[in-house]
Amino acid sequence: MKMKGRFRKFLSYYKPYKKLFFTDMFCAMVAAAITLVFPMLTRYITGVILIESPIDLKIIYQLGLIMVVLVIIEFFCNFYVAYQGHVMGTYMERDIRNELFEHYQKLSFSFYDEQKTGQLMSRITNDIFSLTELYHHGPEDIVISLIKFVGAFVILSTINLQLTLIVFAFIPVMGGFALYYNKKMKKAFKRNKQRIGDINARIEDNLSGIRVVKSFANESKEMDKFQVENTNFVNSKRNSYLYMAKYHSGLGVFTSLITVAVIFFGALFISQELITTPDLIAFVLYIANLIEPVKKLINFTEQFQEGATGFERFMEILEIQPDIQDHKDAVELKDVQGHIEFHDVGFRYNEKNDYVFQHISLDVKPADYIALVGSSGVGKTTICSLLPRFYEVSEGAITIDGKDIREVKLASLRENIGIVQQDVYLFAGTIMDNIRYGKFGATDEEVIEAAKQANAHDFIMELPEGYDTDCGQRGVKLSGGQKQRLSIARVFLKNPPILIFDEATSALDNESEHIVQESLESLAKNRTTFVIAHRLSTIKNAKRICVLTEKGIEEEGTHEELLERQGQYAYLYNMQFKDQ
Template identity: 70%
Template sequence: MSNKFKKFLSYYKPYMGLFLTDMFFALLAAGVSLVYPLIVRYITSDLLVNYELSEAFDTIIKLGLLMIGLAIIELVSNFYISYQGHVMGARMEYDMRNDIFEHYQKLSFNFYDNQKTGQLMTRITNDLFDITELSHHGPEDIVISIIKFVGAFVILININLPITLIVFAFIPIMFIFAYYMKNRMNRAFRKNRERIAEINAQIEDNLSGIRVVKSFANENKEMDKFHDGNLKFVESKRNSYWQMATFHSGLGLFTSLINVAVILGGTIFMLNDIIVLSDLLTFLLYINTIIEPVRKLINFTEQFQNGITGFDRFMEIMEIQPDITDKKDAVALKEVKGQIEFQDVSFKYIDTKADVFRDINLKVEAGDYLALVGSSGVGKTTLCSLIPRFYEVNTGKILLDGIDIRDIKLRSLRKNIGIVQQDVYLFAGTVLENIRYGKLEATDEEIIEAAKNANAHAFIMELPDGYNTYIGQRGVKLSGGQKQRISIARVFLKNPPILIFDEATSALDNESEKVVQESLEKLAKNRTTFVIAHRLSTIRNAKNIIVLTEEGIKERGNHQELLEKDGVYASLYKLTQNGEPGLA
């Protein structure tokens, strides 16, 4: 049994009682459907032939009550199958969605660097819906089909062997037809999923960047791109509908041929006294009972292709192993001082040949304020991203208070590091909720204190609902400076011993920069701080400045010392003095 199949079956385990009850009612419903033609055969071949109407009346009443009872049993069975069966499927979908979302949280930046958000969303929404339908209807349809098929065969073979053989001669051909179509259906449905994932990614990309689209008046361009992707999806659907049409029309042809064979064969047999009219009528009634399981099994093939394709895509994600995980003997940090040391650290991104940097050696004492400068693309942000293990070093090691960060539990490591980025991300919600993200158990008083420390309290109180003001997706209702101060308040609340400021003021105007800079300096006091510098105003007073180039650390010192060296830093400084973004 493959691991994939075992994984699929494992989702039934918590609901085994519900599953078995569903199967019981499926058996009951299938059994009831086999009884009706036998009652008709008894009435036409025995009751109407051998009894007077007055004698048969009591029996007819009893048979009527029996059929009403069977109808009620069938009603209850079908209701349970339709309701509780679907509930079971929905719960399994819930479990799978929880699992894949939890798995998303474990994957590193390397994974997300190569993925489209819309496609990841498709895997957690559309794909799982068809898995639900398969998990519910699949076993149920198979059980009902087998019971009806085998039951009808046993009953018919006891009524008349020759016509039974005529009927069942068509069945193997029907299954060969279904098997032939299976791979074609699979390819078609997989292509559908890929296309809808691409459309979701395109929509997500467009809506996230709608302000850029409108600012460049490129709505028509975006619509053309969407129409092109949408057209490809239609063509993909057209192919899958062609396969479906071939399936269903082929099945319809087989049904008609079986009816024709039974009518012609039955007529010939009646002329030769091999079969009586009541038995022929019974055969015609059972044809639908035979064809329905075949139809269900063929529909199941279609459903199976949908569901298994979705499950394949689900497992593609689940089988991706996180490349950054805790060691078995990883330790939790206690009383962190904040000393950081890089020892011969080299790094390159997955699927790239060139190193971002190599052989970096750097020691930052606890409480030090270190500025990183250099031209764009030399790896300033990447270097800082290695400290919380957003990426893993290729060679060398990074120590925190003398401990290799790979020996520290990820959660513990990241809890002790605060990051303030240039591109602030605020969640859709209130100001209070966004600040509380830094410490989920924080009280309102602690949040307000953090906001005051970040110079954010005054403007928050001027908002319509103060701390309970809804700020929109990504904080769209706030200015850049306001968003940045809320992000700083979040880090104040977290209260970590190590800070990383990733060009935190580069996107702000001068006035906002001054307020935010005051907040950052207050936050950095007595904490180990890494500052990725964009503007000299943020680092001129730094005791330690590191100049990064493609060759690694090129220069070290304070502002004045580096100017006197008349090297890379001095060149960058001259560019900024001339109004050029030398430290971008």
């Protein structure tokens, strides 16, 4: 049933281009049929016209004109197939790539936690590219091959059935040979694609961390790692080429044997007057016509293995259902006040893992400023990742204004939550574009106002091109504090009622931290805010501080209250400020 479903899915991409497809097939059939006519005309000229006395030149001229017309028709048909057919394949490749990219957007964090970026890139580039040739050449090669194959058999049978049967006796053996090596090649091609994905993953990992590589002077070590992946790819390719060599050379032997058989048995039949010389000439010409579709089928099987492997890898991803998606009766989250409750929440990444935490219960009133503190690994970031449903709760429930977040639409839930993270990601493009990412329809004036609110406007105006300054890959041209203020400007522009600050100032120097902290506090006014803090000095003014340990929420209270208790919070605070 799975294979049947995949086959239907494969065919579905032809549907938008049915007219183009059938026109392409018609032209392919006409071109194939024309090639069958020339040997028959040659036989007629050599076996009928040229043995008459006197020779009728008028008929030769007429036949010559007919052949020229057929050549012109064949040219236009082949041109259409080569151009429009490839264009159709490109359209289909675009549709498949769009669908896969859209599916990537739906998959949750848990999927990306287990995947290598290079492998995912390989699936959306190399794998899908191989499908273009299959979609275009697959049906076309089959149709042309069948027409030439069946047409040659029928015509040759009318010339001499015995010689035709001798020739076609080779075909089943060729078919068995091809089938055996097809299976071998399919496995080899799939392995090649995996190796290419590994190389992409290695390159992506290296280039993303190139500054770390250079800072440790580990270029040679990285080269060693890359050479391992590259050698694995070479070994995989060598294996696939071994099967291809056996496949091509074996089929080449079969096609040569067919020609030898025609010449040998044709000569015998002529000596016994079972066939005429014009018939043998026609036979030899048709053998060339017979070998061509066999070669096409050779090319097709190679394309098929490449394309089928690419489609299989494409479907492997497409068949992964997002573990977090809208329920059937999900509703829009509107007019959010920001009253958030955690009801005995527990979470683990999957059933094989232990719980990260359990029995988390919190009641956060609208516009509350809540800080989450604790040692690394106790689940502070994970708790906040559950709120926008980057991960799904394993136990309990989270509600916003009394609505279970699993019963509201994901898009509307995330539209109402703004996140400022420690690791700021800026996209390649201008500062204006990166701030506008918070609200794509925003005017330039709205973007500038958001930048002012985030204390970013002044430094932006000092840049050479102001808001049109290019940020560089991942914002490499800007400092940490500047990038952080741009990320805050994004959230100002988005204007959500709920905020999450995930250690937003922990990587900054004191001066930058002070500026960014002002921006964060300005952003947090009248919004329900969760702050994950490493530097406890940044959350002294929090309305409530929750201290997380492996047991869950161990302490709650204001900064002063928790210091008086001399518990876990006091211990963490004194550790940070013991020198003072």
